Amino acid sequence: MERKLNRLAWVITAIVLLLVSVMHRIHFETSVDFTFLPAAYSAMNALTALILVAGLYFIKNKQPEKHEKAMTAAVVTSMLFLLGYVIYHITNADTKFGGEGWIRPVYFFLLISHIILAAVIFPFILFTYIRAFTGQFARHKKMARWVYWFWLYVAVTGPILYLMIKPYYK
Numbered sequence: 001m002e003r004k005l006n007r008l009a010w011v012i013t014a015i016v017l018l019l020v021s022v023m024h025r026i027h028f029e030t031s032v033d034f035t036f037l038p039a040a041y042s043a044m045n046a047l048t049a050l051i052l053v054a055g056l057y058f059i060k061n062k063q064p065e066k067h068e069k070a071m072t073a074a075v076v077t078s079m080l081f082l083l084g085y086v087i088y089h090i091t092n093a094d095t096k097f098g099g100e101g102w103i104r105p106v107y108f109f110l111l112i113s114h115i116i117l118a119a120v121i122f123p124f125i126l127f128t129y130i131r132a133f134t135g136q137f138a139r140h141k142k143m144a145r146w147v148y149w150f151w152l153y154v155a156v157t158g159p160i161l162y163l164m165i166k167p168y169y170k
Contacts, residue, residue, distance in 0.1 A: 002134045009126035016082065017119060023089045034091045038162055038169065041084035045158035048077040052152050068132070074151075075129055081158070098168045107164050114157040121150040 055070035097107050128147045131140035 002130060002136070005130045005134065006127065009123055009130060012126065013123040016122060019086060020119075023086055024094065026090045027093075028090050030091050032091075034088050035169070037084045037088035038166075041081045041088065042159045042162035044077045044081035044084065045155050045162075048074050048081065049152060049155035049159075051077060052148065052155060056148065071129065071132070075125070078125070078151075078155070095165055095169050097165050099164065103164070107161070110157050110161055110164075114154055114161060117150050118154045121147060121154060125151055 051070050051074040055067050055074060058064075058067035058070055097104070097111075099107055124143065124147045128140060128143040131137070131143060
């Protein structure tokens with residue numbers, strides 16, 4: 001079962017990375033106004049961060065059932081974020097950051113680190129989840145010790161980046 005799930009995780013990763021890498025070249029005209037999505041998917045990222053903190057709390061306090069539910073919820077909210085992000089970017093033009101001075105390099109540092117870590121960590125989030133799902137808790141714990149912190153960084157920086165670029169949305 002683990003091998004099938006790992007293959008599925010690689011397929012999902014490939015599809016997601018391909019979709020995210022080409023979404024800026026795809027544009028669909030629609031009568032639906034999706035301009036609300038950046039606030040919604042940023043909220044999903046913030047919620048993911050809160051759930052991740054709760055998940056850590058639960059496992060540190062020996063509440064594995066609550067930890068499992070929290071981490072499943074974090075995967076779901078991350079997927080909802082990704083869905084909203086892709087829909088928004090295939091239906092709307094990119095927004096350019098207009099900040100000047102010291103805030104500009106801060107924004108781009110956060111943006112670049114956020115994008116790179118999100119792309120790199122995505123399959124490892126799936127693999128960590130698969131390890132727990134298949135009862136390989138020692139392997140799960142070994143991966144989760146480092147995957148967690150990168151996932152949390154991505155979940156926290158997403159809403160920060162949204163707040164920084166929000167004044168430049170049309």
